[in-house]
Amino acid sequence: MATTSAARRRTPAARRNIVVNRSWLKSALGVAILSVLLFPLYWMVNASLLPSDELLRQPPVWFPINGTLAGYASAISTQGPHLVTSFIVSFGVVTVTLVLAAPAAYALAQLRVRGGIPLVLVLLVVQMLPGIVMANSLYGVFNQVGLVDNYIGLILADSTLAVPFAILLLRTFMHGVPRELSEAARVDGAGYWRTFWSVIVPVSRNGLITAGLFAFLLSWADFLFAVTLTTGRSFEPITVGIYRFVGNQTTNWNGLMATAVLASIPAAILLILAQRYVAAGVTGGAVKQ
């Protein structure tokens, strides 16, 4: 009884204090959970900075106090060309994806086209195709037309990861553009193409950036097409570089982890730039959200 009356005597300000305190407690707990879940990432960064004699020490060296950039130097000298390759391929994929997806999304979102829904369903289904099936058959097809070990071949293959996703994402985005806007342009005498280019594209800039960033990231991270459609004779993307690096018996762990950190940078940038849309992107723009 004493406690309840004490509670009743608390002023509203005191009660607010309790709520505030409790929410800071939640923040502390949240930070604790996060540090457990993200510990592997810290461990990657830590290893990338440790000098090689401290890497295999027991007990482990928890902080890179004697940090060195030697790992990064070896990463750039051995994996640098692979990073460049991945950049070229990813930019190609972004271009192909946006050129195909933006007009298609415009038609699906704004021009109420017959057959639009079936096409959206097809795009949803093809996203679910197991990658290994695509790799298996694209290898067969590309072999016949000389696109194995070829930048264009890899760009086209990687674009299959991004195009359906980008169309669905942009379609959701362009649904949000008031139809009055494009109708007004039409009344002013603009053609459909002009309306698309001068009204829809500028208004959808954020959506296009998000779709482009995801296209970049999807092809940057691609390993399956990279390992099946290149032989390493002429060029090799970074994911394959890391895979072969891991496979070496005498693994140079700080070089490998430095490479892994470098290969993670696009993901980190994406998270910073497109934070608001990443969550929407998780569902593949699949559903009406």
Add this chain to the structure above:
Amino acid sequence: MTSTQALPAPPTQSRRGGRPRPPRRSRTGLGRPWVALGFLLPTILYVVAFFGYPIYYNLSMSLRDFTVRSFYTGEAPFVGLDNYTAVISDPVFGQTVLNTVLFTVGSLFFQFVIGLALAVFFRHNFPLSGLLRSLLLLPWLLPLVVSGALWKWILAQDYGVLNQTLEGLALVSSPVPWLTSTEWALISVTLVNVWIGIPFNMVILYGGLQAIPESLYEAAFLDGAGPWQAFRNVTLPLLRPVIAVVLMLGLVYTIKVFDVIMVLTGGGPAQASETLTTWSYALSFDEFAFGQGAAVGNLLIVVALVFALIYLRSVRRSMKEEQ
């Protein structure tokens, strides 16, 4: 169906969803469909060339004796279902199917439970909650090969931090061969895949939770429900459609996991962590039995398709409402 409507609204979505629009006649009469087709045509051709044809090609490959030579000579004799019988009667097949099921069920279960717990934890905003939530997405955004490589370092038998910690705490007497023993390999790759999949589950479930009206919880608490009862009787039933979406998408994505297993174990040792996906790869690109690789791939398609269709049914309803 309400399933997908319960998902979060992206920032651009206007509120026009529910309002029925009066049918509007295009000023150009029949012009519009053809114009729309012009915008869609490149994509339609692309889908046919890069999805339709490969699916057909894969099917055709699986019915032929397709070897490396076939690529150069163009000769690949038709053998009917021989590849399928060869694959199914292979002693590896049973093990691989079992591995795939264990890997998928184990991944889904733990991803989902942890993801749901985190979603509930983040349901109400608190200081830093937005920042923490977006940082949690990092494991999901990293290239899978990177995640595989860094876990290979953590799980390394002699100098990996996990074994060193376990030994330091005297929880194990000798280092656990996480990736190199047949007993542990599948468990280890599943563990890593759980870590990768938690953010995906959390984000979608978090969105679902946001759509549950706060008033329902207030009513439940007024009726004397505790937090657990509120969770069981308010959260779970209302979240069910979203849960279904998460699990179906999760399943479709998990059976095709390739990168993580390839980097961590390559499907070994002795096929202890081989799934249908990695086996299909091994058949085609290690043994050059492309017909058999394609056959395994087609079995995977069938599984994915069944669940994809269930998923599509719910999406289609919500799209009809939207139009």
